Ligand SMILES: [Zn+2]
């Protein structure tokens with residue numbers, strides 16, 4: 633029972649960190665954001681795997697860093713922006729691809745159910761720096 637309680641506590645801590653961050657994080661980001669210092673990387677990986685199966689989080693894999701990025705699943709469909717210089721991630725909470733998706737459906741006859749994009753670019757901070 634005590635083991636179970638502990639487990640629940642760390643799950644809650646991880647979900648809180650993801651929720652408060654408001655942007656996608658990898659396991660290392662979560663570890664660094666853990667102010668209590670009780671989480672370990674293996675706990676985080678295990679919890680994230682479970683969350684993904686339970687449909688609580690979105691997982692995107694960056695093709696630049698190969699990082700698995702997790703974010704709390706929101707009701708609205710959205711996308712991730714990633715800066716190619718500082719690898720900052722920002723969650724875009726709307727879909728800019730609605731028109732494109734419609735066109736794909738018309739051209740291919742596919743009824744699209746899901747799509748998953750990371751958009752790469754240079755963030756405002758990095759653009760200012762150069
Ligand atoms: Zn940047």
Ligand SMILES: [Zn+2]
Pocket residue numbers: 709710711726727728729730747
């Ligand atoms: Zn979309």
